[in-house]
Amino acid sequence: xxxxxxxxxxxxxxxxxxxxxxxxxxxxxxxxxxxxxxxxxxxxxxxxxxxxxxxxxxxxxxxxxxxxxxxxxxxxxxxxxxxxxxxxxxxxxxxxxxxxxxxxxxxxxxxxxxxxxxxxxxxxxxxxxxxxxxxxxxxxxxxxxxxxxxxxxxxxxxxxxxxxxxx
Amino acid sequence: xxxxxxxxxxxxxxxxxxxxxxxxxxxxxxxxxxxxxxxxxxxxxxxxxxxxxxxxxxxxxxxxxxxxxxxxxxxxxxxxxxxxxxxxxxxxxxxxxxxxxxxxxxxxxxxxxxxxxxxxxxxxxxxxxxxxxxxxxxxxxxxxxxxxxxxxxxxxxxxxxxxxxxxxxxxxxxxxxxxxxxxxxxxxxxxxxxxxxxxxxxxxxxxxxxxxxxxxxxxxxxxxxxxxxxxxxxxxxxxxxxxxxxxxxxxxxxxxxxxxxxxxxxxxxxxxxxxxxxxxxxxxxxxxxxxxxxxxxxxxxxxxxxxxxxxxxxxxxxxxxxxxxxxxxxxxxxxxxxxxxxxxxxxxxxxxxxxxxxxxxxxxxxxxxxxxxxxxxxxxxxxxxxxxxxxxxxxxxxxxxxxxxxxxxxxxxxxxxxxxxxxxxxxxxxxxxxxxxxxxxxxxxxxxxxxxxxxxxxxxxxxxxxxxxxxxxxxxxxxxxxxxxxxxxxxxxxxxxxxxxxxxxxxxxxxxxxxxxxxxxxxxxxxxxxxxxxxxxxxxxxxxxxxxxxxxxxxxx
Numbered sequence: 001x002x003x004x005x006x007x008x009x010x011x012x013x014x015x016x017x018x019x020x021x022x023x024x025x026x027x028x029x030x031x032x033x034x035x036x037x038x039x040x041x042x043x044x045x046x047x048x049x050x051x052x053x054x055x056x057x058x059x060x061x062x063x064x065x066x067x068x069x070x071x072x073x074x075x076x077x078x079x080x081x082x083x084x085x086x087x088x089x090x091x092x093x094x095x096x097x098x099x100x101x102x103x104x105x106x107x108x109x110x111x112x113x114x115x116x117x118x119x120x121x122x123x124x125x126x127x128x129x130x131x132x133x134x135x136x137x138x139x140x141x142x143x144x145x146x147x148x149x150x151x152x153x154x155x156x157x158x159x160x161x162x163x164x165x166x167x
Numbered sequence: 168x169x170x171x172x173x174x175x176x177x178x179x180x181x182x183x184x185x186x187x188x189x190x191x192x193x194x195x196x197x198x199x200x201x202x203x204x205x206x207x208x209x210x211x212x213x214x215x216x217x218x219x220x221x222x223x224x225x226x227x228x229x230x231x232x233x234x235x236x237x238x239x240x241x242x243x244x245x246x247x248x249x250x251x252x253x254x255x256x257x258x259x260x261x262x263x264x265x266x267x268x269x270x271x272x273x274x275x276x277x278x279x280x281x282x283x284x285x286x287x288x289x290x291x292x293x294x295x296x297x298x299x300x301x302x303x304x305x306x307x308x309x310x311x312x313x314x315x316x317x318x319x320x321x322x323x324x325x326x327x328x329x330x331x332x333x334x335x336x337x338x339x340x341x342x343x344x345x346x347x348x349x350x351x352x353x354x355x356x357x358x359x360x361x362x363x364x365x366x367x368x369x370x371x372x373x374x375x376x377x378x379x380x381x382x383x384x385x386x387x388x389x390x391x392x393x394x395x396x397x398x399x400x401x402x403x404x405x406x407x408x409x410x411x412x413x414x415x416x417x418x419x420x421x422x423x424x425x426x427x428x429x430x431x432x433x434x435x436x437x438x439x440x441x442x443x444x445x446x447x448x449x450x451x452x453x454x455x456x457x458x459x460x461x462x463x464x465x466x467x468x469x470x471x472x473x474x475x476x477x478x479x480x481x482x483x484x485x486x487x488x489x490x491x492x493x494x495x496x497x498x499x500x501x502x503x504x505x506x507x508x509x510x511x512x513x514x515x516x517x518x519x520x521x522x523x524x525x526x527x528x529x530x531x532x533x534x535x536x537x538x539x540x541x542x543x544x545x546x547x548x549x550x551x552x553x554x555x556x557x558x559x560x561x562x563x564x565x566x567x568x569x570x571x572x573x574x575x576x577x578x579x580x581x582x583x584x585x586x587x588x589x590x591x592x593x594x595x596x597x598x599x600x601x602x603x604x605x606x607x608x609x610x611x612x613x614x615x616x617x618x619x620x621x622x623x624x625x626x627x628x629x630x631x632x633x634x635x636x637x638x639x640x641x642x643x644x645x646x647x648x649x650x651x652x653x654x655x656x657x658x659x660x661x662x663x664x665x666x667x668x669x670x671x672x673x674x675x676x677x678x679x680x681x682x683x684x685x686x687x688x689x690x691x692x693x694x695x696x697x698x699x700x701x702x703x704x705x706x707x708x709x710x711x712x713x714x715x716x717x718x719x720x721x722x723x724x
Contacts, residue, residue, distance in 0.1 A: 011347060014295070015283065022287055056474075063471035069292040069312060072347045 003032065004058045005084060005155045008047040008065060009039065009073040016070045020047060023064050029053055033086070035152035044072060048154045077155045084155040087125065088133045089115070093144035094122045103143060110136045121146060171299030172197040172330040175263070176205050178306035184234050186210065186225065186591050187263075188218040188584075192238025193278055194265035194327040210587070210620055213612040215242050217584035219249020220610070222260045224585030226253070227571045228546055229592030230384060232314045233260045239267055240278030243324075244285070248578060250320045251289040255575025256405060257382055259318035261309050262286075268328040269297065283324050291319035299332035303339055311343040316350030317469040318382055350468060354485030359493050361481045362440070362464045366498065369438035369462075371507040372398045375421065375450075378405025378574065379443015379467060385488035386410065386567040389442065392491055396501050399511055401429040403444050404559055408570045411543075412563040418511065419520075422450035423709045424556045427518035427722065430715040432511055433458050441465045443487045446476040447575070456714035466490050518722045520560055521706070528676050530554070530629045530699045534561040536679045537599065537627065540687070546571065546589045546598045550582035550606030552636035554629045556705040558601045569596075580609025586624040587617060597625060597687055604630040604654055614666040617692040625686040626694045628659055631701045639704045643719070663694035670694035 010016045017036060024031055032050040039046040051058065058076065065074045077084070090112075094100040096119075103122060107114055112126035126136055130153060137148060169177075175198060179187070186208040191199045202209050212218045215237040222233030237246050243264040253260045267276040283295045292312050294305045302325070309321040366372055380389050386409040393400050393416045400410050401421040410417045418429040433439065439461040444450070451457040454476055465472075465479040466487055473482040483490055522531040534557050537547075543565025549555040549572045564570050571589055573581040586600040600607075607628050617624050629635075638652040660670035669689055671682045673696065686693040706720025 015287075018284070019287060026288060060471065060475060063475075067291075067317075067469070067471055069345060069348045 003052050005077040006049045007075050011070040012045045033152035035154050050153050081158040082155050084129050086153045087127045088150045090124045091147040092140050168333040171302050171332050172201040174302045176201045178303045182310040187234040188221040189236030190215050192242050195238045197330040213615050215245035216249050217610050217613050219246045220581050220584035221588035223253045223258045224588030225592045226258045228589035236263045238265045240280045243282035252573050252576045252578040253320040254289045257318050259313040260320045262322045264324050266324045266326040269326045286322050290322050293322040295324045296329050299334035351484045352486040354483045354490035358483045363497050371436045372438040373432050373436040374400040375441045376406040376409050377403040377444025379487050380409040381567045383487035388491035397504050405574045408564040408567045411565045428514035431514050434716045436461045439463045445472045452709045452715040528699050530557045531561045538562045545596050546593050548582045548586040548600045550602045551577045551579045552603050553705050554601050554603040579606040583610050584613050587622050590622050599625045602628045605634040618667045621691050624692050628696050629699050631699050659696040668692045672696045674698045
């Protein structure tokens with residue numbers, strides 16, 4: 001069982017997302033993260049899904065995904081060298097004084113931005129791979145994380161090659 | 168400008184539709200109004216489930232796309248079992264449903280149901296049409312998707328304001344192109360070469376043929392391959408008919424209720440050539456022990472089937488017909504498997520299927536009597552359960568598309584309406600529905616449809632006053648505790664008569680042939696109520712989860 005990052009190129013049509021997620025839920029997969037957006041092809045979207053499962057099961061889901069009419073291409077990025085990023089917004093308790101200074105120091109180490117400062121809290125914006133965000137979150141917990149929002153992982157293969165077509 | 172409803176009917180006709188099975192209702196009124204003076208034939212069923220099964224039966228018997236039509240909400244929901252049945256057995260149908268007007272979508276309007284959402288996992292694809300201008304394109308795509316690649320059902324949901332809306336005729340492309348849908352027809356040359364290499368070097372090869380052979384119209388190629396080299400063939404429930412039953416290389420069905428010799432052959436084979444089959448659990452039994460000594464070649468048009476249940480040595484993705492043609496062109500006549508065939512012949516002699524001859528009315532005898540009477544020149548449809556297995560085991564099929572049954576989903580109530588559909592595909596031959604007293608009562612209302620339309624379906628009810636297959640399991644695995652499987656006696660002849668259908672009750676073996684002959688002599692539908700031995704079982708049988716050579720009710724080895 002290991003995480004697989006699947007990159008799925010789809011027709012930008014109503015209902016596509018539920019066709020895709022339905023295939024996972026029917027097989028008892030829990031989706032770890034999901035990100036959808038437009039992409040380089042007009043009229044298409046790219047869905048990035050992270051699931052944890054054994055290789056054979058994930059391969060079977062990928063084959064089933066290929067069969068969906070509105071799906072153009074499916075690739076498992078985890079097979080290759082890739083860049084993966086996620087963005088998180090974290091609202092942390094920050095009373096004026098020492099804790100606020102410490103939080104700002106941590107933010108700068110993680111190259112996170114302070115995007116909002118309130119009287120009792122600050123909002124951090126951080127980009128990176130999942131581990132970096134996890135690490136930052138862990139550090140901030142001691143000050144009290146009021147709210148945390150993550151975009152879900154997106155990924156792209158390194159080098160000139162685009163996501164390998166399986167269809 | 169034309170209404171969406173008119174465009175819909177014209178589009179169906181352009182796709183070659185000659186008949187649709189349906190049931191009217193509120194939001195499909197505009198479509199029914201168009202049908203009123205259309206040349207398209209419509210058969211009014213008595214329950215929408217029957218419309219879906221009839222379209223499916225028509226599709227399987229003809230090889231063309233079947234069409235059914237229902238209203239929104241309950242009408243659409245009643246199609247669901249029929250659509251799921253078609254999906255599991257890869258039968259090409261297009262189901263058209265009415266929907267509430269677009270401005271009410273998602274509003275819990277009267278008779279609204281999210282049928283595209285409901286059918287997402289049981290259709291190959293589905294559409295919610297948003298504008299009359301889209302209808303002709305959607306219908307063209309739907310037929311293309313349903314009838315190509317691995318075939319299957321496609322649903323088109325048409326809101327009422329779309330069928331009343333106006334649109335110009337839109338020019339359609341000659342050929343549909345969909346970016347996300349390009350089935351592979353031609354098998355990979357190198358893979359085919361590898362398969363041929365394995366075949367040439369095998370000692371105990373076995374062909375395991377499934378419904379894909381029939382769907383691909385590749386029965387002739389399959390028989391050529393088998394006879395060219397002398398490779399024995401076992402078929403799945405869905406593959407029955409792809410090789411004549413009396414062909415010396417045919418071992419009959421394998422799996423849970425397969426022949427002993429077919430299952431023995433699987434267990435001893437050193438090369439299993441799976442063709443248009445999917446290693447279903449009813450075929451393999453305990454998967455780890457299935458074909459333990461065999462290398463496996465798997466030919467299938469659906470790449471998702473390859474390696475799904477069993478590791479495969481040589482996968483070949485492609486249309487069975489095209490792949491077999493390519494294989495045939497690189498194989499030469501050979502008789503290398505004589506010792507293997509001799510062994511199989513020995514098994515066949517010593518482990519035949521059994522029919523008791525003790526003066527009582529046994530279902531196997533009835534199926535065999537029918538088989539001898541029609542000599543393969545009939546379409547045989549079954550319900551699900553013991554009736555289905557006895558027919559699969561004992562009827563001698565000579566042609567593909569003459570055996571129609573719900574294999575994957577195992578839908579009781581499938582047979583009778585599917586037989587109605589099959590009649591319209593094959594009006595030239597008699598159509599029989601072999602039923603049980605449980606199954607027939609799941610769509611018995613269709614007696615009204617066959618009576619009203621003089622559809623000459625012959626229903627042979629193997630009546631044991633039990634839900635027989637479930638009772639059999641209770642007998643064997645639940646200590647004979649017959650929990651809710653006993654059915655009261657029903658006078659099916661009286662029911663038939665009430666609908667205006669002739670019928671005959673049969674209590675003894677002597678009356679079987681006369682009854683079957685009477686059914687054939689009757690121009691219209693006919694119902695036979697065979698009062699069979701109540702606790703007759705389907706044997707041999709592989710218990711669930713056992714290896715397929717661990718059969719009960721077989722011969723001592």
